[in-house]
Amino acid sequence: MRRFSMMMWGTSLPCQCITLCLxxxxxxxxxxxxxxADIRYNLSTHFVDPKQSYYIDLxxxxxxxxxxxxxxxxxxxxxxxxxxxxxxxxVEQGKLEVVWTMTSISRERQLRAVYFPLLKGLMGHRxxxxxxxxxxxxxxxxxxxxxxxxxxxxxxxxxxxxxLQRQGFTLVRGAAHSLLTMLEKGRFDYFLRALxxxxxxxxxxxNLMVDTQFVIVYPAPLYFFVSPDxxxxxxxxxxxxxxxxxxxxxxxxxxxxxxxxGMLGRARLTERRVFRLxxxxxxxxxxxxxxxxxxxxx
Numbered sequence: 001m002r003r004f005s006m007m008m009w010g011t012s013l014p015c016q017c018i019t020l021c022l023x024x025x026x027x028x029x030x031x032x033x034x035x036x037a038d039i040r041y042n043l044s045t046h047f048v049d050p051k052q053s054y055y056i057d058l059x060x061x062x063x064x065x066x067x068x069x070x071x072x073x074x075x076x077x078x079x080x081x082x083x084x085x086x087x088x089x090x091v092e093q094g095k096l097e098v099v100w101t102m103t104s105i106s107r108e109r110q111l112r113a114v115y116f117p118l119l120k121g122l123m124g125h126r127x128x129x130x131x132x133x134x135x136x137x138x139x140x141x142x143x144x145x146x147x148x149x150x151x152x153x154x155x156x157x158x159x160x161x162x163x164l165q166r167q168g169f170t171l172v173r174g175a176a177h178s179l180l181t182m183l184e185k186g187r188f189d190y191f192l193r194a195l196x197x198x199x200x201x202x203x204x205x206x207n208l209m210v211d212t213q214f215v216i217v218y219p220a221p222l223y224f225f226v227s228p229d230x231x232x233x234x235x236x237x238x239x240x241x242x243x244x245x246x247x248x249x250x251x252x253x254x255x256x257x258x259x260x261x262g263m264l265g266r267a268r269l270t271e272r273r274v275f276r277l278x279x280x281x282x283x284x285x286x287x288x289x290x291x292x293x294x295x296x297x298x
Contacts, residue, residue: 036072039063039097039233042087043077051197054259055100058118059224061253062240070236083176085157094227098237102222104159104281112234115285116241117221119194120254120297124220124279126160126192127267128211129180129202134189138211144275147214151188153179159281160192163218167277180205192216196263215269218277221286245294 041059044052056075063073078096090096092110102123103113130138141147148168154161155176165171172188183191184207193201195215202208226233244250254260289295 036074037070037233037236038074038076040076040078040095041098042082042090042096043079044081045079051259054253054257055118055224057257058241058250058253059098059100059237061244061249062224062237064240065243065247065249066236066240069239070232083157084155088225091225091227094229097226097230097233099225100222101225102159102220103283103286104162105283106281107159107225108283108285110228111225112228112230113285114224114226114234114237114241115289116223116238116245117289117295118224118241119196119222120295121219121221122196122260122297123160123194123222124218125195125269125297126216126218127195127198127272128190128192128214129183129198129208130190130211131183132207132209135209135211138190139213141214142273144277147190147216147275150190153182153188153191155179160220162281163220163277163279164192166280180208184208195267195269196260199266200259210266212268212271214273214275215267216275216277218279219282219286219290220279221289 039059041056043056056077060075063075067073082090084099084101087096087099088101088107088111091099099111100118101107107113128138149170151170151172152164153172153174154164156173158176161171161173172182174182174187179191180201182188184205190211198210202210224237226237241250244253
């Protein structure tokens with residue numbers, strides 16, 4: 001058995017040196033473990049949107065599926081209430097690592113998109129919240145032109161607002177957290193939401209209801225976005241999302257998450273009139289994804 005001297009020049013070596021000497025003698029590599037990647041994202045705490053849990057869970061899934069390839073990570077919530085535009089600016093400046101938002105050509109120029117639709121395009125399947133007193137009014141609508149003449153509310157900085165305005169709708173913009181109150185007060189007459197959104201939002205508003213008559217459909221992928229300079233993170237997230245899609249864990253999360261489970265039964269899509277719109281703000285790269293049916297909800 002080999003013996004190793006722990007003394008040099010009559011002075012005891014520090015523990016770190018002893019370890020180094022042992023490793024050199026035994027031919028063991030002492031590569032330091034890579035630091036975990038910090039992934040900061042915005043977490044709303046005042047105007048809490050329960051849907052944010054889906055995107056956080058999906059981000060965690062992507063990071064887990066890419067751990068072996070890219071290493072460890074830490075998800076770090078930055079608790080602050082801010083509109084989408086402000087969050088996007090902080091990602092652009094590198095003060096946050098990631099944001100999830102519906103895409104547009106301008107957003108893809110401002111940030112680096114991870115080209116994977118997080119909700120299978122579900123944000124482009126829109127049904128209406130209306131006042132209960134207007135149920136009969138909307139039941140008699142059969143043409144898209146009728147809807148275009150009725151004032152519709154959407155968020156001030158939402159890409160949906162630009163799409164609807166370009167398509168000739170009578171648009172009223174407002175702060176996201178104020179739109180239901182604006183509808184109740186008659187500032188506009190319907191509020192379009194994605195299939196998974198409206199029921200929980202009006203649970204405590206008995207004078208509002210979910211319309212049962214129509215659905216508006218347009219291509220509207222929602223992506224993770226990172227800083228323009230953070231190519232490594234964009235590649236890692238896409239790698240993880242693709243891996244999750246291939247092994248079935250993405251669809252498992254999508255169809256069985258608390259915010260989406262049961263939505264198809266409640267929405268009753270087959271009983272609705274379908275009005276299809278173009279999305280003039282879709283980039284060519286986003287359009288190319290439409291040829292991959294496994295990425296989309298149909």
